Amino acid sequence: MAVFTLPRPSLSRALVITRREIRDGLRDWRIIAPILVLTLFFPALMNFTAARLMAFVTDYGAPVIGDRLIPFLLMIVGFFPTSVSLVIALESFVGEKERHSLEPLLSSPLTDLQLYIGKTIAASLPPLVAAYLGIVVYLTGLYIALRWVPTFQLLLQIVLLTTVQATVMVSGAVVISTQTTSVRAANLLASFIIVPMALLVQGESVVMFWARYDVLWVIIIGLVFVNVVLVRMGARLFNREELLGHELDEINLRAAWRVVRREFVGDAAGSPVRWYRREIPRALGRLRWPVAMMVLAVAAGFGLGVRYAAVFQLPPSLIDFRISAAGLREQLEQFGLFSVSGAGRVFFQNVRAVLIAAALGTFTIGVLGIVVLMLPMALVGYFMGQMSLAGLDPLLFFTAFILPHGLLEVPAVILVGAATIRLGASLLAPPPGKTVGDGWLTALADWLKVFLGLVLPLLVGAAFLEVYVTPNVLIALLGR
Amino acid sequence: MTVSAGQVLALLGPNGAGKTTTIRMLTAVLKPTRGTALVAGYDVVRQPDQVRGSVGVLTENHGLYLRSSGAEYLDFFGDLYGIPAPRRRRRIGELLERFGMAEAAPRRIGEYSKGMRQKLAIIRAMLHDPPVLLLDEPTSAMDPQSAKLVRDAIVDLRTDRRAVIICTHNLAEAEMLADTIAIIRKGRIIASGPPESLKDQLLGPALMELRLAGPSNGLAESIADLVTVLESGDGWLRYSARRPQETNPRLLNRLGRSDVPVLTLTEVPRSLESVYLRAVEEDER
Structure with missing residues (x-):
């Protein structure tokens, strides 16, 4: 009688992988040794450090340092063991690929999601348990030595923070592990996780010494969001074919250039008019949702600026428009306005800002790109808020300072921001049937189309309006 | 190409021909760029x-x-394959016993020899009793005794009404096990069919060798109406026979009547290697 049964998709199937991986990991001294050290020895060392420092700072009349140090060390005791999860997760897929044990697994009836979840849980669980144990050891030692007990809220925050930090590192490392062809390459790419995490821990340290524990909630929520993004990215990018198909990590600039060129030119080879009529609308069609997001982001930036106008109010003496038209013109001329060179400077400044936003957006799934492009509108909102607080007409300020060149500059910002969002998001979710690399190159081609075909001409126009038209409007409206 | 239940197909081809890629496509790990493939109806x-x-x-x-x-x-x-625990234990025990691995089962795989590892991998493939078996180099790295064990197991699997596809460079093994042979080159099947039919197709009709107890003077001319003599020497000659089951009795009858002292009449062995080399050679042209 045939034994064969077709397994039903379920989490329990993923946990079969998890169980095996954990059992295998627990037999590896390279994993067990650091976990034991970080779970037992390190918290005990931190206990000793805390007790000595408490005595020292109390002797010198600075007990506040000790009060802040103990929660800080609690955070560190939780964080250190989770760093092991990075090593396990980086190995999860690419390590098996190198050892040739991946193919039998990929040939099993597990779904992609089950494989992905099974591996992710396996990488997270042992270091997390070690971290919780480390916290228990540290707190037990503290209670015995100093009778110190954390508040429930602080304990909850540290446990949650430890958990989301570990899962963020694991989610990111699993993404790297599925996209590389050797453990060596995965380790090199791990700096994309290590560097931000190191910065985050430094920030958290400041928060802990500052004793602004409420900020920890913001960090936790932010990390949960990053985690969701990374898990979605990992599940979307996980592809059996890619895992087995790629043998070498190599930079093939020629092939990349061919993809960008093909996507950029589209059906309009040799005809700029046809390119404008066909390819630009197609690219804009693909940017519908990013444009909507950008409009919302710009509006939000404006709103934030208005809100913070009251928080950081300028002294009324600074808001003084009682100046003659001639004097105003003279001042504006000193800024380089009313000249072609001034237009050039404005243009290059705007292009530089756009390029910086695009570069930052690429590495942050579009987020920092949006932030950079939101800033000008936040400033506009802030100054309009100041006008209102000073009893002046904010619309007058907007019309005099922003409107003429803003008519071109704001659409340019929205368009380039939308293309940048798509560029960053292409790493998160490549179009169906495309690899991450090809998806990114296609998004880059769209970014170039929008940048060269629309944004640059708009910025040229905006620069001339800003230098020749806006100042005249300003003088006409505000000069006496 | 179809491989029915109870049949064994051997995929032959030079390195890089696409044998492993074919296996990966048939396990739904790689997607075919075009065409379709059904495995067990899926x-x-x-x-x-x-x-x-x-x-x-x-x-x-x-x-x-x-x-x-x-x-x-x-x-x-x-x-992973969803076999319930009691049935899994029973099945694992049976297969370990069948492949002579029962004693080694509690030991770490790291301590196994190459052959033992290969046997364990084959047991893994057979564990869920699948209707289709895809075996890439099933006897590589095995000693002759273990290789025979695996070959016998494959023969048993065929009788269990399973479809089996083997990729191998061992042509003798392919000839021994396969009902159908497919020769692949650069991702294309360049020749396929049962081994004997492939031999006829690529090497021409069967080649017979007649040995006499005396000289063969003038014999070639006297039997030219029955067979095409290809070469001859002192006391022997070789001829091709498209239908040897009909030609050979008639020839022996005539030689007997003419008192020609026939020593032996045998078919010249034609190896699968010759078939393979000829197929690749013709495709290169």
Whole structure:
């Protein structure tokens, strides 16, 4: 009688992988040794450090340092063991690929999601348990030595923070592990996780010494969001074919250039008019949702600026428009306005800002790109808020300072921001049937189309309006 | 190309011909760029999970978990394939016994020899009793005794009404096991069919050798109306026979009547290697 049964998709199937991986990991001294050290020895060392420092700072009349140090060390005791999860997760897929044990697994009836979840849980669980144990050891030692007990809220925050930090590192490392062809390459790419995490821990340290524990909630929520993004990215990018198909990590600039060129030119080879009529609308069609997001982001930036106008109010003496038209013109001329060179400077400044936003957006799934492009509108909102607080007409300020060149500059910002969002998001979710690399190159081609075909001409126009038209409007409206 | 239940297909071809890629497509790990393939009635593109559940695959690199014991390894895969625990234990025991691995089962795989690892990988492929077996180099790295064990197992599998596809460079093994041979080159099947038919197709009609107890003077001319003599020497000659079952009795009858002292009449062996080399050679042209 045939034994064969077709397994039903379920989490329990993923946990079969998890169980095996954990059992295998627990037999590896390279994993067990650091976990034991970080779970037992390190918290005990931190206990000793805390007790000595408490005595020292109390002797010198600075007990506040000790009060802040103990929660800080609690955070560190939780964080250190989770760093092991990075090593396990980086190995999860690419390590098996190198050892040739991946193919039998990929040939099993597990779904992609089950494989992905099974591996992710396996990488997270042992270091997390070690971290919780480390916290228990540290707190037990503290209670015995100093009778110190954390508040429930602080304990909850540290446990949650430890958990989301570990899962963020694991989610990111699993993404790297599925996209590389050797453990060596995965380790090199791990700096994309290590560097931000190191910065985050430094920030958290400041928060802990500052004793602004409420900020920890913001960090936790932010990390949960990053985690969701990374898990979605990992599940979307996980592809059996890619895992087995790629043998070498190599930079093939020629092939990349061919993809960008093909996507950029589209059906309009040799005809700029046809390119404008066909390819630009197609690219804009693909940017519908990013444009909507950008409009919302710009509006939000404006709103934030208005809100913070009251928080950081300028002294009324600074808001003084009682100046003659001639004097105003003279001042504006000193800024380089009313000249072609001034237009050039404005243009290059705007292009530089756009390029910086695009570069930052690429590495942050579009987020920092949006932030950079939101800033000008936040400033506009802030100054309009100041006008209102000073009893002046904010619309007058907007019309005099922003409107003429803003008519071109704001659409340019929205368009380039939308293309940048798509560029960053292409790493998160490549179009169906495309690899991450090809998806990114296609998004880059769209970014170039929008940048060269629309944004640059708009910025040229905006620069001339800003230098020749806006100042005249300003003088006409505000000069006496 | 169809491989029915109870049939064994051997895929032959030079390195890089596409044998492993074919196996990977049939396990729904790689998607075909074009064309369709059904495995146990499931489409490899549309029903990949069902396909993977229906095949047992021995991969080119069997990649075992060296820190696990053989028994743990098999239990893990049995669990992945959804075999209930009591049935899994029974099945694992049976297969370990059949392949002479029962004693080694509690030991770490890292301590196994190459042949033992290969046997363990084959057991893994057979564990869920799949209707389709895909075996990439099933006897490579095995000593002759173990290789025979595996070959016997494959013969048994055929009688169990399974479809079996083997990739191998061992032509003798392919000839021994396969009902159908497919020669692949650069991703295309350049020749396929039962071994004997392939030989006829690529090497021409059967070649017979007649040996006499005396000289063969003038014999070639006297039998030219019956067979085409290709070469001859002192006391022997070779001829091709498209239908030897009809030609040979008639020839022997005539020689007997003419008192020609026939010593032996045998078919000149034609190896699968010659077939393979001829197919590749013709495709290159």
